[in-house]
Structures are given as C-alpha cells and as structure tokens.
Amino acid sequence: xxxxxLNVFTLGxxxxxxxxxxxxxxxxxxxxxxxFAHPDDEQTIAPLLVKLVEEEIEVTLVIxxxxxxxxxxxxxxxxxxxxxxxxxxxxxxxxxxLGVNLIxxxxxxxxxxxxxxxxxxxxxxxxxxxxxxIVKKIQPDAIIxxxxxxxxxxxxxxxxxxxxxxxxxxxQWEKPIELFYFGxxxxxxxxxxxxxxxxQQRSYLTVQIPFNENHYxxxxxxxxxxxxxxxxxxxxxxxxxxxxxxxxxxxxxxMAPSQIRTSLF
Numbered sequence: 001x002x003x004x005x006l007n008v009f010t011l012g013x014x015x016x017x018x019x020x021x022x023x024x025x026x027x028x029x030x031x032x033x034x035x036f037a038h039p040d041d042e043q044t045i046a047p048l049l050v051k052l053v054e055e056e057i058e059v060t061l062v063i064x065x066x067x068x069x070x071x072x073x074x075x076x077x078x079x080x081x082x083x084x085x086x087x088x089x090x091x092x093x094x095x096x097x098l099g100v101n102l103i104x105x106x107x108x109x110x111x112x113x114x115x116x117x118x119x120x121x122x123x124x125x126x127x128x129x130x131x132x133x134i135v136k137k138i139q140p141d142a143i144i145x146x147x148x149x150x151x152x153x154x155x156x157x158x159x160x161x162x163x164x165x166x167x168x169x170x171x172q173w174e175k176p177i178e179l180f181y182f183g184x185x186x187x188x189x190x191x192x193x194x195x196x197x198x199x200q201q202r203s204y205l206t207v208q209i210p211f212n213e214n215h216y217x218x219x220x221x222x223x224x225x226x227x228x229x230x231x232x233x234x235x236x237x238x239x240x241x242x243x244x245x246x247x248x249x250x251x252x253x254x255m256a257p258s259q260i261r262t263s264l265f
Contacts, residue, residue, distance in 0.1 A: 033140035034100075035062040035131065035164050037156040038070065038109070039091040040226040044151060044182050045144060046098060046219030047211040048249040053099040054215070060101040060138055063091055064127060064160050069109035070229055077228050084109075086228050093225035097218065103134060110156060124159065132167045139175050143168065147181030147252060149198040168254065179254040180207060188245055200252060207251035216247065 032052055036042055042049065042061055052059050067087035069079045077083050088104060095102035107127050112119040135143070145164040150157030161181065168179045186199030220239045223230060230238065 029056055029058045030142075031058045031060070031138060031140040033060050033062065033135065033138050033143045035064070035143060035145045035160065037064050037146070037154070037160040039063055039065075039067045039087040039104070040070075040094070040223070040229050041157070042094065042098070042100075043219065043223050043226075045249055046222055047215040047247075048209055049098050049100055050215040050218045051209070051211050058101070059099070060103060060140070061095060061098070062103045062105065062131070062134060064105050064131075065107045065109045065111065065156060067091075067109055072229060074231055074234050075228055083228060087226075090226045090228060094222040097222040097225060105130060111159060113155065124163065127160075128163045128167060131163060132170075135167060135177075140177060141175075142178045142180060144180045144182060144251065147183055147200075149183070149200070151182060151184065151198055153197050165254065169256075180251040181254070183250045183252045184245070185250055200250075202250075204252045205250040207253055209249045209251070211247050211249065213247075 032049075034042065034045065034049065036044070041063065049059055049061070066084035068081065068084035070083060070087060071077055071079050077086070084106075091102065091104050105127070107123060111127065112123040115123075143164060146157040146161030148158060148161065150161060165179065168177065183200040183205045184198060185202045185205060186195045187202065189195045189199045216239075220235060223235050223238070224232060
C-alpha cells in the first residue's frame with residue numbers, strides 16, 4: 001500500500017513538473033534582435049518595433065556606431081566626440097520612446113574607413129566578434145538588419161548587414177534563428193536610378209507586416225529624439241513622405257538552399 005501511495009505521489013510530481021514546464025515554455029517571450037549602423041537607423045523599421053513591443057515581444061536594438069560624423073544641412077553641429085555624445089543621448093531617448101532594450105556600441109562612424117586597411121579592417125573584425133557575442137547572449141528567434149542595398153547604399157549600412165549575415169552563416173546555431181533584411185519594393189520607388197540602387201522586386205519581399213497609425217505616430221515621436229539630425233520640421237516632412245510607402249514593413253528572409261547541387265545549370 002505504501003508503495004502504491006509512493007508511486008501515485010511520484011506520478012503526480014512528474015505530471016506537475018511536465019505541465020509546469022510546458023506552461024513556463026509558453027510564457028517565454030519571442031525575441032527580436034534588430035541590428036543597424038547608426039543612431040536613427042532604427043527609424044527604418046520603427047513602426048514594426050513599436051508593434052512588436054506592444055505584442056510583448058522582447059525587442060533588443062543594437063546600434064553599431066557612435067554617429068560622430070553625422071553632420072548634415074539641417075543643423076550646424078560639428079563632427080567629433082561632442083556629436084558622438086549628443087547622439088548617444090538621443091539614441092537613449094528614442095529607445096525609451098520605442099520601448100526597446102538598447103545596446104549602443106562605440107565603433108566609429110564609417111568604421112574607420114578613412115584610416116585605410118590597418119585602421120578599418122581590425123575595427124570591423126572587432127565589430128563582427130562583438131556582434132556574435134550579442135547574438136549568443138540574446139539568443140533571438142529573429143534578426144533584422146540591412147540587406148545588400150543598405151536602403152541608401154551607405155557603406156556602413158551595407159557593411160553592418162554583411163557582418164550580421166556572416167555571423168549568421170558562420171555556424172549552426174543551437175537555437176533556430178531566422179534572418180531578415182529590410183527592403184523597399186521597387187514599384188514604390190519612382191526614380192529609375194533609385195530602383196537599381198535600393199529597390200527589390202516584391203517576389204523577394206515575402207514578409208509583409210502591417211502596422212497602424214498609432215505605431216506610426218509613436219515611431220515618429222522617437223525620431224524627434226534625434227534633434228542633431230532632424231529638427232521637428234524635417235521630421236514632419238519625413239513622416240509625410242513615408243506615408244507613400246503605406247502601412248507595411250517589407251522584409252526579405254535569408255533562405256538557405258535545402259539541397260546540395262553538383263552543377264550550376
């Protein structure tokens with residue numbers, strides 16, 4: 001009789017443990033890792049970030065560079081350490097508005113390209129290894145970064161996207177990860193030159209995620225944090241121009257072939 005009671009008790013514990021494990025696993029949120037080059041690059045997919053946070057996805061945003069060279073015609077800031085510090089604070093502001101976790105690395109704007117091979121290559125290699133550590137630590141379910149177009153053909157955008165891709169393909173990850181690139185449908189770009197530089201046929205953009213007006217508004221509240229780059233009047237214009245693309249974020253998924261081929265043709 002005691003043996004039977006013990007067996008029943010043990011089976012009960014096993015049942016609770018198994019069901020408790022299932023319940024716990026269901027409570028683990030999905031994780032997105034968004035990796036971009038500069039403070040303000042997050043604006044590219046900001047409505048999506050807002051939406052995912054709203055859906056209780058754990059969103060971590062990685063910004064690779066300090067933005068020290070981010071001077072433009074809208075403001076009169078000078079490039080250098082001072083601007084890098086300003087942009088660091090602006091990025092903190094934007095991340096708070098978006099509701100995302102922020103990892104802001106301190107690699108130089110343009111990744112020291114002006115210093116030639118001996119300055120640029122070690123700097124980029126350090127970035128790749130640091131990004132790999134972040135991926136291993138976060139263990140995301142999905143990563144979003146720049147594609148080969150870099151949206152604007154900016155070399156930092158393209159290099160960060162290529163670095164993330166190299167990390168992704170460099171090993172078999174214990175936890176499955178999906179990699180996505182931001183894209184703009186070619187048919188939404190009127191300029192023929194721009195279609196070639198940054199457009200993609202819709203057939204490649206197989207992930208199309210809608211967002212609403214509230215997501216859109218909050219995204220542009222976050223852009224207002226980047227005052228060194230965009231005064232409020234410029235943010236208003238950018239917001240109006242972006243509406244031409246509609247309320248959808250377009251992504252292209254990195255897809256590895258499922259079969260080995262022994263011929264090109």
